[in-house]
Amino acid sequence: MKTLVTGGAGFIGSNYLHYVVEKYKDEEFVCLDKLTYAGNYNNIKDLEKNKNYKFVLGDICDRDFVYKLFDNEKFDVVINFAAESHVDNSIKNPELFLRTNIIGTEVLMDACLKYNVERFHQVSTDEVYGDLPLDRLDLLFSESTPIRTSSPYSTSKASADLLVMAYHRTYGLPVTISRCSNNYGPYQFPEKLIPVVISKALNDDKVPVYGKGENVRDWIHVHDHNVGVDLIVRKGKIGEVYNLGGHCEKTNIEMVKTILKHMNKSFELIEFVEDRKGHDLRYAIDSTKVEKELGWSRLYNFEDGIKETIDWYLNNQDWIDNIKSGDYRKAYNK
Numbered sequence: 001m002k003t004l005v006t007g008g009a010g011f012i013g014s015n016y017l018h019y020v021v022e023k024y025k026d027e028e029f030v031c032l033d034k035l036t037y038a039g040n041y042n043n044i045k046d047l048e049k050n051k052n053y054k055f056v057l058g059d060i061c062d063r064d065f066v067y068k069l070f071d072n073e074k075f076d077v078v079i080n081f082a083a084e085s086h087v088d089n090s091i092k093n094p095e096l097f098l099r100t101n102i103i104g105t106e107v108l109m110d111a112c113l114k115y116n117v118e119r120f121h122q123v124s125t126d127e128v129y130g131d132l133p134l135d136r137l138d139l140l141f142s143e144s145t146p147i148r149t150s151s152p153y154s155t156s157k158a159s160a161d162l163l164v165m166a167y168h169r170t171y172g173l174p175v176t177i178s179r180c181s182n183n184y185g186p187y188q189f190p191e192k193l194i195p196v197v198i199s200k201a202l203n204d205d206k207v208p209v210y211g212k213g214e215n216v217r218d219w220i221h222v223h224d225h226n227v228g229v230d231l232i233v234r235k236g237k238i239g240e241v242y243n244l245g246g247h248c249e250k251t252n253i254e255m256v257k258t259i260l261k262h263m264n265k266s267f268e269l270i271e272f273v274e275d276r277k278g279h280d281l282r283y284a285i286d287s288t289k290v291e292k293e294l295g296w297s298r299l300y301n302f303e304d305g306i307k308e309t310i311d312w313y314l315n316n317q318d319w320i321d322n323i324k325s326g327d328y329r330k331a332y333n334k
């Protein structure tokens, strides 16, 4: 079996490749990544040694290039992790998000139809469901929760999801979609909450927190997310959406304090800054469907997982320094 993994140099995709390339030695994996600012070749450099893996530099929106790649490689499965993923950037430049996240998905699905790919899996997000009120802890997102987006990022992801379902219904493309909550773990670009807090705190710089830090996120270890994606790709029912969540709600300020405490840093580093525009209040996922139908379960509990994650960043400070200096952009050419 040959699988195309797009966006494999990013946070979740690189963790996915480390998991599957090692686990399925008799299968082949091709990573396609444009290496945007968020793509870091250092995340996957060590995979070069594996015979069942290769890297291809390219853009999922480039139709001619994508068709040529599919023609040459004859993929059985395509898993689309590639995306513009930072909400703040989507507020500044929505168009790039519409191009990559919607058109890129369309091009990949057209290639899947043209070259008879057996499964297209779209990696999506719980953000397509909008947000939940802070005072209704009984409410969770299920797969039947209506799409109700807040940011250009979540709107682009929701649009892609709708297109995926339309390709299934109209053209019979064999698709699945996973919608996951906030991930934590190694290789996350230091623009997102956890690596930002760690890298600021390491230098005793102020740690910015939006608003009063009361927004709630449902945290899941990236490995648990990826085990879920792999399970859905192999055993999920075609045409279905599966939610994956951490069942672990934390306010942003709780998360920041957890990190500072583990690093023995003062809470005085915390600086509340102007809230993000349209900031979603609370996310919380109901993963009953994937648990019951496919037997998915989480391996990590938050307390151990977050400590392991913080320690990874502390033990890999050269990984962060390389990003800060911009050297990581040269890693592929080297």
Ligand SMILES: NC(=O)c1ccc[n+]([C@@H]2O[C@H](COP(=O)([O-])OP(=O)(O)OC[C@H]3O[C@@H](n4cnc5c(N)ncnc54)[C@H](O)[C@@H]3O)[C@@H](O)[C@H]2O)c1
Pocket: 006, 007, 008, 009, 010, 011, 012, 013, 032, 033, 034, 035, 036, 037, 038, 039, 040, 058, 059, 060, 061, 080, 081, 082, 083, 084, 085, 086, 100, 104, 123, 124, 125, 126, 157, 179, 180, 181, 182, 183, 184, 189
């Ligand atoms: N990070 C989370 O907590 C989270 C939660 C749920 C879902 N997701 C989804 O998971 C996926 C991966 O997220 P992430 O956090 O790893 O993102 P990321 O920003 O770390 O990585 C995205 C990767 O996609 C690549 N890419 C961007 N545009 C491309 C293009 N046009 N062609 C080829 N490659 C391109 C980048 O170079 C990068 O390697 C995204 O689809 C995101 O929406 C993320």
